[in-house]
Amino acid sequence: GKSCASGGVIPWVKLLNDTAIAVNQGGRRAGAVTVSLDSWHLDVPEFLEIQTENGDQRRKAYDIFPQLVVTDEFMRRVRDNRDWTLFDPYEVRIKFGIELAELWGSQFEEQYGYLETNLDNDANPQLDINNPKLTLYKQVSARELFKNIMRSQVETGMPYLAFKDTINKANPNQHEGYIPGVNLCCESWSNVTPGKFAHTCNLDSLNLANIESEELPYICQLAVRLLDNAIEITTPPFVESANHNDRYRTIGVGAMGLADWLAKRRFSYTNLSEINALFEDIGYYCTHASMELAKERGSYPAFAGSEWSKGYLIGAKPVEWFCENATKSERWLQLSQDIQLYGIRNSHITAIAPNTSSSLVQGCTASVLPVYSRFFYDKWAKGTVPIAPPFISDRFWYYTENKTLSQDIVIKAISTIQRWIDTGISMELIFNLNAGVYFPNEPERSLKAKDIFETLMLAWESGCKAIYYIRTVQKDGYKDTTSECASCAN
Template sequence: ELRKNTGDDRRRTHDMNSANWIPDLFMKRVINEQDWTLFSPNDVPDLHDLYGEAFEKRYEEYEAMTRDGRMKLYKRLPAVNLWRKMLSMLFETGHPWFTFKDPCNLRSPQQHVGVVHSSNLCTEITLNTNQEEIAVCNLGSVNLAQHIVDGALDRDKLASTVKTAVRMLDNVIDINYYSVPQAERSNMKHRPVGLGIMGFQDALYKQGFSYASQEAVAFADQSMEAVSYYAIQASADLAEERGAYQSFDGSLWSQGVLPIDSIDILVKQRGEDYCKVDRSQTLDWDSVRERARKGMRNSNVMAIAPTATIANITGVSQSIEPTYQNLYVKSNLSGEFTVVNPFLVNALKERGLWDNVMVNDLKYYDGSVLPIERVPDDLKEEFRTAFEIEPRWLVEAASRRQKWIDQAQSLNLYIAEANGKKLDVTYKMAWLLGLKTTYYLRAIGATQTEKSTVNDNKLNRVSSGGGDAAPASAAAPSEADFSQPADVPQACSLDDPDCEACQ
């Protein structure tokens, strides 16, 4: 309840971002409708550093102590009740985020020298922390859209980019400024980096895939497999050139256990019934295992960050996000600019559908093409916006990426008409499919601002038939309505060199 806007303000942290650090045992209790026991952290201090089977065994020992009278301070309740409370708070305040303790630790390459106690703010960095070390990670993101050539992923270009990016990130470790010695100590000892991707949605557009499709899920899998393949090799190359990181011996890398292999550890400790991760692969990983076993320059190599700012600067879609809206207004010191999805505009131009009427229709429907009857069905599927995509597609694509990543990913979940059942199914699915963390829950408002135009809505909601889609209070538009350019703003061309929004 820390982020609630009501109640005793002394018990609220309005500016602190919070997350639930959820053990697998709790999720099993929720699914099996069993009880959960709450303890005072002072009475069970060792649970903080335990995970997997060790946590489960110790936790059940503490529960036994409550039953035979050795521990007096506890509270037992149905796990489902606590789960519902967590979901309610997430829906109401956006916090605490759902992050899963056991996959973060069991799949960590560095479990031999510490424990992951939390993620970072954006939930993609999962590194060890203790009193002597503060986790630091240098992040970079590959512009995936720039590696789609002739409608397919250019693996040679991607290999070259990833090799350069890993070298650059490793260089940053040595030339960086560290504000506290614990951070410098951690970074110099383990040398973690986090290479991710951005422009995922744009890459789908370039291939003609809808985010809500098996093709998109397969591309998420194969593109991240390629990034992982080249990134691990790049770090192994640097190890040959510059030496392995200090704490390499004993790591999963040194045992020839890659991120895709670490799923075995999770399945063994969690149980087959609670881990439904796809294990398919397309590349030759045996050679990579042998190279990693000989030495890695970096303890961690991959993480997918939100890339909100750098994606905007680069002009691509953020991170692994679906398109939020096909049309929106942005503001800066130069004024307000209407921004439209260029891929949608170009697709509509090819079909002869990009005109002033379409612009007004998009404005009326907040950038959605689904209600516009004259837009073909294939374009409606391809240009679904974030709240028009079932969240299962987001989770499935994220699961396919997670199997290749040694850290985690910033995964926002968009749920239209959110309710308890949808949230319950979505977050259970995220756990069952092996995700380490989730980020913001995005819900859509129940009401929208009423639209108006200079032409009294006559150009809004126009369909191929003209009648059904028109407002009940307005007459069907006539030919004259389409020949009055003085009253209607012109459609953006997207290629005006003097227009900031176009560029």
């Protein structure tokens, strides 16, 4: 064997898995850990099996939350049905001095392509010790690998998918590093540096069910100020978190109750112009509030050299984009000028969390997703809770049920919202595997792998930054409500 060499990443993931079990707040709440792996890593095939029922149970980790970090180059090869090469990062580092994990966009594509020309194979053997070749690699079909990703997602709900290039293109702090992956709920992230800066989530959410449009400016300003104050009065549990708070002052104002907001106004998730206008306002008011805080308290320390300092706005997009796409372009132009003059208090400002539990306390639907069902029972460890939206009696038919809704509609709505959210959105997708659900004219037809594949590709192509859980309604585990019962419920 090789001295000091391990058997890949899986044994180390298992250590994290057992740590999460051990740190359980005295038995009251289990620890939660997400582990990310880049899609070019040699251990990806086994990583995709880490929570499936088949295989060696000694190499399983059922208590962590795996995520796969994918690049645009990988997704293009999936789309075009081309080959993909898996590398050992250590061999790449030792022989070529390249840290693939730290690269994204054109830099990644250039170096990745270079490595593929230096494989030790019959067509390109290593003949000269001064011209090293890579021996630890595996070439696979990108599409077949993606099918394995889908298979794991349908079976286990994971891995999460983080679209690395989309995330980093929108990073306002490109001058100080890169974003390697996403957090546990796929909505909050920023630059991290091992041993120095650890991303810290500082989040709150607007309850859209109870907010009127004229209240938005004040509520957004209050939400931003609240989170900035929270950074001041909070003592993080370890120094890297404190360093990150001090350097980047990352916050995430989110939203819950979008399904209620739509139903209240007799809209649906296909009313993209109305959804767009709502989140343009939220994005503007929150960004403006952070600029006003900078006047009062100063910019975040890493502001100089950031995309913000260059006049770029949400998602590191140039002000010209806002002039072309915003409903009120003048205010964005003024905001860009004000930020260059006064700075901005927080490097990231908006992020939409899942809100599964907090929305129950708030009396609204969770996050910005359609309600799973108009009425259902949610089973928890301590009991079963009946769940119904707040306006169900008056707006019954305007609550679209996610369990029967085409997820293409969900993705188009989320990608519309994402334009105005500078960090991420916890986007959970639900696929109903029963016949006739999505195809009313073909009652015997059920969802196929090809349909799920096209939906996931749409998420990437539409500019979504990450995919959270994949949920499935299993065959024979679903019975549609009859029209008679639905009428009675109204």
